[in-house]
Amino acid sequence: xxxxxxxxxxxxxxxxxxxxxxxxxxxxxxxxxxxxxxxxxxxxxxxxxxxxxxxxxxxxxxxxxxxxxxxxxxxxxxxxxxxxxxxxxxxxxxxxxxxxxxxxxxxxxxxxxxxxxxxxxxxxxxxxxxxxxxxxxxxxxxxxxxxxxxxxxxxxxxxxxxxxxxxxxxxxxxxxxxxxxxxxxxxxxxxxxxxxxxxxxxxxxxxxxxxxxxxxxxxxxxxxxxxxxxxxxxxxxxxxxxxxxxxxxxxxxxxxxxxxxxxxxxxxxxxxx
Amino acid sequence: xxxxxxxxxxxxxxxxxxxxxxxxxxxxxxxxxxxxxxxxxxxxxxxxxxxxxxxxxxxxxxxxxxxxxxxxxxxxxxxxxxxxxxxxxxxxxxxxxxxxxxxxxxxxxxxxxxxxxxxxxxxxxxxxxxxxxxxxxxxxxxxxxxxxxxxxxxxxxxxxxxxxxxxxxxxxxxxxxxxxxxxxxxxxxxxxxxxxxxx
Ligand SMILES: C[S@@+](CC[C@H](N)C(=O)[O-])C[C@H]1O[C@@H](n2cnc3c(N)ncnc32)[C@H](O)[C@@H]1O
Numbered sequence: 001x002x003x004x005x006x007x008x009x010x011x012x013x014x015x016x017x018x019x020x021x022x023x024x025x026x027x028x029x030x031x032x033x034x035x036x037x038x039x040x041x042x043x044x045x046x047x048x049x050x051x052x053x054x055x056x057x058x059x060x061x062x063x064x065x066x067x068x069x070x071x072x073x074x075x076x077x078x079x080x081x082x083x084x085x086x087x088x089x090x091x092x093x094x095x096x097x098x099x100x101x102x103x104x105x106x107x108x109x110x111x112x113x114x115x116x117x118x119x120x121x122x123x124x125x126x127x128x129x130x131x132x133x134x135x136x137x138x139x140x141x142x143x144x145x146x147x148x149x150x151x152x153x154x155x156x157x158x159x160x161x162x163x164x165x166x167x168x169x170x171x172x173x174x175x176x177x178x179x180x181x182x183x184x185x186x187x188x189x190x191x192x193x194x195x196x197x198x199x200x201x202x203x204x205x206x207x208x209x210x211x212x213x214x215x216x217x218x219x220x221x222x223x224x225x226x227x228x229x230x231x232x233x234x235x236x237x238x239x240x241x242x243x244x245x246x247x248x249x250x251x252x253x254x255x256x257x258x259x260x261x262x263x264x265x266x267x268x269x270x271x272x273x
Numbered sequence: 274x275x276x277x278x279x280x281x282x283x284x285x286x287x288x289x290x291x292x293x294x295x296x297x298x299x300x301x302x303x304x305x306x307x308x309x310x311x312x313x314x315x316x317x318x319x320x321x322x323x324x325x326x327x328x329x330x331x332x333x334x335x336x337x338x339x340x341x342x343x344x345x346x347x348x349x350x351x352x353x354x355x356x357x358x359x360x361x362x363x364x365x366x367x368x369x370x371x372x373x374x375x376x377x378x379x380x381x382x383x384x385x386x387x388x389x390x391x392x393x394x395x396x397x398x399x400x401x402x403x404x405x406x407x408x409x410x411x412x413x414x415x416x417x418x419x420x421x422x423x424x425x426x427x428x429x430x431x432x433x434x435x436x437x438x439x440x441x442x443x444x445x446x447x448x449x450x451x452x453x454x455x456x457x458x459x460x461x462x463x464x465x466x467x468x469x470x471x472x
Contacts, residue, residue: 030365030366031363031364031365031366031391031394032373032375035363035387035390036375072374072375074374074376215374218344218371218372218374222345225345246359247343247344247357247360249343252345
């Protein structure tokens with residue numbers, strides 16, 4: 001792929017998004033953003049940058065596509081099985097002591113992570129007293145989450161992940177397969193509260209015992225990472241848990257001193273102050 | 274040559290490899306001169322979550338410090354970085370690493386193409402890209418960009434590669450400035466910096 005769109009043009013697009021739609025991507029990591037924008041530009045076969053820019057400015061449906069394509073929505077169920085194993089063994093027993101459990105999945109994409117967590121809660125007998133708040137900047141991915149329908153071709157991988165995470169059941173009890181799709185149990189979906197939420201501009205909206213934000217912060221620069229982490233800190237109970245992606249770290253953040261990482265390699269921190 | 278002094282010094286070497294490349298990399302390690310003023314980044318295809326093993330393995334082979342590249346970490350000279358498995362690795366204009374979990378490219382994550390392209394954007398002439406053994410076409414498109422941005426392209430001689438497809442593709446497309454047998458890779462890298470001493 002040749003990079004057709006240059007840095008100064010990307011700055012123009014980001015300004016437009018801010019002025020026209022109130023979406024601020026200026027503190028995103030630029031290398032990935034540039035690659036995604038160029039990918040979309042060639043995918044949609046625009047003849048010139050000017051036409052591309054005009055389409056984003058004037059067509060709000062295309063704008064939605066643009067945001068969905070430049071953000072990365074790739075996800076899977078039980079991604080990093082060892083992470084889910086630690087959730088089962090060390091975090092769920094603590095959550096169990098609460099009369100009511102509130103969990104926030106920030107940047108949940110199409111929801112595979114949320115369904116994975118709902119399955120863990122169900123197996124621990126905690127789903128009834130839990131609510132899983134699922135938020136993302138993209139309304140399109142959330143529509144898919146609400147349907148709970150995922151491609152059947154990924155299910156083999158997901159059930160392997162599930163078993164590695166310590167799952168003891170037959171994974172197929174959680175979905176019904178039809179044609180090329182697996183529809184997950186509606187009892188899982190029923191415990192999810194779904195809403196758009198932009199980590200750049202929206203505020204804290206509740207208090208949680210566990211917050212997931214996995215593979216979202218890698219797309220933010222350090223400054224925006226710190227702002228998002230402050231938002232999580234404001235939304236987390238004392239002694240609550242914060243779970244990041246496998247390659248994300250609190251180590252360099254401004255909230256670091258208030259948190260203690262669990263005694264294993266997984267990226268789960270507990271709020272101690 | 275007089276012009277040599279205005280050529281941008283080599284700041285980053287990216288080594289991309291797939292099937293059959295690990296051996297080459299392991300042999301290269303102990304043969305590297307002990308203190309070259311350059312960062313080396315290794316991008317190889319391998320199973321998800323085997324990264325720690327590779328870092329340990331490489332650390333046991335030579336005097337250079339080897340670690341997994343962390344997101345937002347500045348690229349420091351005289352260090353060897355390994356791209357974490359299951360993430361694409363990019364480099365920002367401010368010489369820091371970025372990670373990305375977007376779709377696989379050439380069935381691979383990390384994709385050599387993505388790292389080559391992104392390093393080419395940032396380092397231009399200061400980049401050396403090395404493509405080793407492999408069964409896949411990953412790296413070839415990236416090398417094109419390295420070349421057009423003024424970087425140097427080195428390809429393992431396919432006849433010395435356990436799997437020749439990947440390096441052969443790059444050569445067929447006319448991308449290689451240098452075609453080297455596996456055992457000459459380290460000497461080539463060391464040689465990039467010997468002139469500095471005379472200046
Ligand atoms: C790679 S996915 C991660 C999905 C899941 N958490 C996982 O780890 O598999 C990143 C998600 O972050 C969302 N995202 C990006 N910027 C965001 C923002 N400013 N606010 C909320 N979500 C955002 C994207 O839409 C995308 O769905």
